[in-house]
Amino acid sequence: MRTHFDCFPCFLRQALDAIRLVNLDNKVQEQLFRDVLRWMSEMDLSLPPPVITQLIHRRIRDLSGQADPYLLIKKEQNQLARVLLGEMSEQIKNADDPLEMAIRLAIAGNVIDMGVKGKVTEEELRNSLGQALIQPIWGNIDAFRQKVKQADSILYLADNAGEIVFDRLLIQALAPARVSVAVRGGPVINDATWEDALAVGIGEVAELIDNGSDAPGTVLSDCSDDFCARFASADLVIAKGQGNVETLSQAPREIFFLFKVKCDVIAGHTGIPLGTHALLHYNGMPSQEGK
Amino acid sequence: MRTHFDCFPCFLRQALDAIRLVNLDNKVQEQLFRDVLRWMSEMDLSLPPPVITQLIHRRIRDLSGQADPYLLIKKEQNQLARVLLGEMSEQIKNADDPLEMAIRLAIAGNVIDMGVKGKVTEEELRNSLGQALIQPIWGNIDAFRQKVKQADSILYLADNAGEIVFDRLLIQALAPARVSVAVRGGPVINDATWEDALAVGIGEVAELIDNGSDAPGTVLSDCSDDFCARFASADLVIAKGQGNVETLSQAPREIFFLFKVKCDVIAGHTGIPLGTHALLHYNGMPSQEGK
Numbered sequence: 145m146r147t148h149f150d151c152f153p154c155f156l157r158q159a160l161d162a163i164r165l166v167n168l169d170n171k172v173q174e175q176l177f178r179d180v181l182r183w184m185s186e187m188d189l190s191l192p193p194p195v196i197t198q199l200i201h202r203r204i205r206d207l208s209g210q211a212d213p214y215l216l217i218k219k220e221q222n223q224l225a226r227v228l229l230g231e232m233s234e235q236i237k238n239a240d241d242p243l244e245m246a247i248r249l250a251i252a253g254n255v256i257d258m259g260v261k262g263k264v265t266e267e268e269l270r271n272s273l274g275q276a277l278i279q280p281i282w283g284n285i286d287a288f289r290q291k292v293k294q295a296d297s298i299l300y301l302a303d304n305a306g307e308i309v310f311d312r313l314l315i316q317a318l319a320p321a322r323v324s325v326a327v328r329g330g331p332v333i334n335d336a337t338w339e340d341a342l343a344v345g346i347g348e349v350a351e352l353i354d355n356g357s358d359a360p361g362t363v364l365s366d367c368s369d370d371f372c373a374r375f376a377s378a379d380l381v382i383a384k385g386q387g388n389v390e391t392l393s394q395a396p397r398e399i400f401f402l403f404k405v406k407c408d409v410i411a412g413h414t415g416i417p418l419g420t421h422a423l424l425h426y427n428g429m430p431s432q433e434g435k
Numbered sequence: 436m437r438t439h440f441d442c443f444p445c446f447l448r449q450a451l452d453a454i455r456l457v458n459l460d461n462k463v464q465e466q467l468f469r470d471v472l473r474w475m476s477e478m479d480l481s482l483p484p485p486v487i488t489q490l491i492h493r494r495i496r497d498l499s500g501q502a503d504p505y506l507l508i509k510k511e512q513n514q515l516a517r518v519l520l521g522e523m524s525e526q527i528k529n530a531d532d533p534l535e536m537a538i539r540l541a542i543a544g545n546v547i548d549m550g551v552k553g554k555v556t557e558e559e560l561r562n563s564l565g566q567a568l569i570q571p572i573w574g575n576i577d578a579f580r581q582k583v584k585q586a587d588s589i590l591y592l593a594d595n596a597g598e599i600v601f602d603r604l605l606i607q608a609l610a611p612a613r614v615s616v617a618v619r620g621g622p623v624i625n626d627a628t629w630e631d632a633l634a635v636g637i638g639e640v641a642e643l644i645d646n647g648s649d650a651p652g653t654v655l656s657d658c659s660d661d662f663c664a665r666f667a668s669a670d671l672v673i674a675k676g677q678g679n680v681e682t683l684s685q686a687p688r689e690i691f692f693l694f695k696v697k698c699d700v701i702a703g704h705t706g707i708p709l710g711t712h713a714l715l716h717y718n719g720m721p722s723q724e725g726k
Contacts, residue, residue, distance in 0.1 A: 149451050149468055153444040160440050177440055178476045185472035189465070 145393040148409045151193045152184055158333070159200050165217075166208035176207055192390040193409075194361035201332045202358065212331035214305075221256050221306030221334060222343050224266055228273065232313055235277075243292070244285055246317035247402065251421040252276030253310025254303060254385050254404045256334070264306070272404075275421075282416050283423030288400050291380050298323045299378035300350070301362055303385030303403075304333075305340040311384060315350050323350040324378070326371060330358035335387070361387030364395065386410050389424070397428040436684040439700045442484045443475055449624070450491050456508075457499035467498055483681045484700075485652035492623045493649065503622035505596075512547050512597030512625060513634050515557055519564065523604055526568075534583070535576055537608035538693065542712040543567030544601025545594060545676050545695045547625070555597070563695075566712075573707050574714030579691055582671050589614045590669035591641070592653055594676030594694075595624075596631040602675060606641050614641040615669070617662060621649035626678070652678030655686065677701050680715070688719040 159180045163173050180200050187196055205211060212218075232249050239245035255272035256264045292298070300315055300323055302308050308327075315323050325346050328335045341352050356368025362383065364372055375381065381399045383392055389401050389410060401424040405411050411418045450471045454464050471491050478487055496502060503509075523540050530536035546563040547555045583589070591606055591614055593599050599618075606614050616637050619626045632643050647659025653674065655663055666672065672690045674683055680692050680701060692715040696702050702709045 149454075149464075152468075152472070153447045153451075156444045156447065160444075163440075173440075174480070177443075181443070181472050181476035185469045185476060 145192050145390045145413055147189045147193045150409050162204045166210050166213045168208055194359045194387050194391050198359040214334045218305035218334050218340055225306040225309035229309055243317050246314040248276040250310045250314040251402050253307040256304050256306035279421050281423055282420045287425055295379035297378045298380045299374055300325045301383040301388050302327050302336045305336045308336045309344045312346050320350040324353055325350050326353050326355050329354045329356040332358045332360045335360050361391030363391050399426045436483050436681045436704055438480045438484045441700050453495045457501050457504045459499055485650045485678050485682050489650040505625045509596035509625050509631055516597040516600035520600055534608050537605040539567040541601045541605040542693050544598040547595050547597035570712050572714055573711045578716055586670035588669045589671045590665055591616045592674040592679050593618050593627045596627045599627045600635045603637050611641040615644055616641050617644050617646050620645045620647040623649045623651045626651050652682030654682050690717045
């Protein structure tokens, strides 16, 4: 997906959040902010939004010397989501359709997104869960169910810390022996990394891999060869969150995207209304994108 | 007031709104957007925010060949506010303290601001009026009342179209023979110009002047000599809206600012909470600013 003009105010807000999170001298902060504006002014708009976000956050990590500025926030988000784990497990267990309930909760977990909104409270998370139970899911669950039934191998692309607690429940509902869960290859914003996946017990229920990239999405040209091979060969790919929609919307294979529509740009791009809980079945296109 | 990093997402959103309002070729739009980002990356942060907004909107007018892209919007806003004029006049007439009621309504009118928010509906305007009647005014009305009583000449710096209908009511309550109303010297966003003031009948109740500048605020170094002389010599200056707070917060004279606190930057700068209806008494400082 191309970057839209409307992404730029959001880039700036994200950059400001991150700049303030790390301990930088005022002059360095200002220079960094000016660099970000200059990159934005020169940006190739045919690239997806996470490419510039990746660049911004790399520079912030370099300048601050902090390898993972969001480390504490991610720990808190994992902790926050884990508090609700028992409750959610019960909801899935008691549901008429446990797979649908697990999908609903996994989409609800996508509210934990520092990229779109600055922070998430327990109240917002509980509201999001409440919403998930009543709001219709946009998309064809039966097509998804059918694919899940047929797949020998499933690649699950995780999104954010905290959210992966919710992902774990869906993965458990998918017969996890055939599932590989891919996290980001390095820290970026609050995106889930290997440590977050281990912290919430994903490693106990499915195979864990990383994509080799520190982009807040799945930029195939920046991912490891191993990841790209897995991505190409999996019978079913499930991708969580807007970052994955933005970076994989022209990927050369079928993908099921699970996400909440959080901004007008994604609403416009997908044709799905803002706020919708979506299971978007993408059929793949014979693009030149990818490695 | 200095420009803060947090102003930049807002500059971008404003620029996007304006770029979309005028009829520009996609390529020209993109180049303009890139120019705006580059200016921002090079901006002197010691200048107040309206200085860059002025630059952006000048360029948009130049490139589009539209001398006043917000002309229709301003007409609509004047019309919208005029619908409420009779109702508001009655409220002032029947109030225990007509001056306070007129102040309340004049601050409420400050909700009509394209710079901070994209558009204003009649519902929002009515809500704002409802709020104005119950919400306490932050500031010392008695000090203001005292100054009004003593002043032989009052200079009233208007802010936006639509809002000036509300200003007219306050001006009428001030014994308008001694009042001069200054509008912007040229079109910028939805700021009130000479035409708007005439359209809502300001010219019938007070002397009308303009400040000679097309900045969305009062940048004294950019205003006409005549305006600056009036500004320096008036017994009382009343300035409406955030743009005037931003540009006159170090002015070398006493000013009463009437505005609604609409963003965190102004809240931080003034120490007045977001959303507050404020009558800020500024005592002036012996600054080098101004002409």
